[in-house]
Amino acid sequence: MELSNIEKLLEKYFEGETTISEEKELKVYFTRETVPSHLERYKDLFQYFSQESTITATKDLKLNTSSKKSRYAWMGIAASIALIAGIFLTNTPPNPDETLGTYEDPEIALQETKKILNMVSQLMNEGKQELVYLNEFESTTEKLTK
Missing domain, CATH: 1.20.5 (Single alpha-helices involved in coiled-coils or other helix-helix interfaces)
Structure with a gap:
């Protein structure tokens, strides 16, 4: 692969403009044994990405969808509504007879x-x-x- 092409791909990669196939090209290029000295600093990065992409989950995750959590969520929502309603209902407008600043x-x-x-x-x-x-x-x- 041509060195100038790799450098252009690196620029695009760090700008977030590469496609998945271009990123694969970079991974393949940087997992080789010989990489030019001025690009050595990127070698570890792409090797890490290629190693981490092979890891798969070994356990099945079970989601706890018990009704306790949803009950607590609904209680929180109800408490919030009650609090807001209480604030608005207890905040009564002042009496016109009690206006301040008039003589x-x-x-x-x-x-x-x-x-x-x-x-x-x-x-x-x-x-x-x-x-x-x-x-x-x-x-x-x-x-x-x-």
Whole structure:
């Protein structure tokens, strides 16, 4: 067999594009006694494959198809359904009378709104202080690019 053909087959093999007959050719080639030195590293691989393909099972496997396993499987499925149903049935929607965040008195609502907006403003200003470093970085990069 031609050496360049074997090298092409090896490339195809490692790309996963060979057919079964091409793989058999490679196995036959690498189980020979003489293999070129640059392909010696593949010899053990293909010899292993050819040896392992001859192994057959010596015992019959018996599958245990007892009803206990299927019963446990059905119990697990039933428990899962019961759990999901319990979660959805106990999670009742809130009463419209118990709505949170609403105020009857407009003055109290205005005071709470001002308090929350003041807190948001303070947090925004804290974040704005950190942007000073970004402005400094930007001015430095502008100096370097000019």
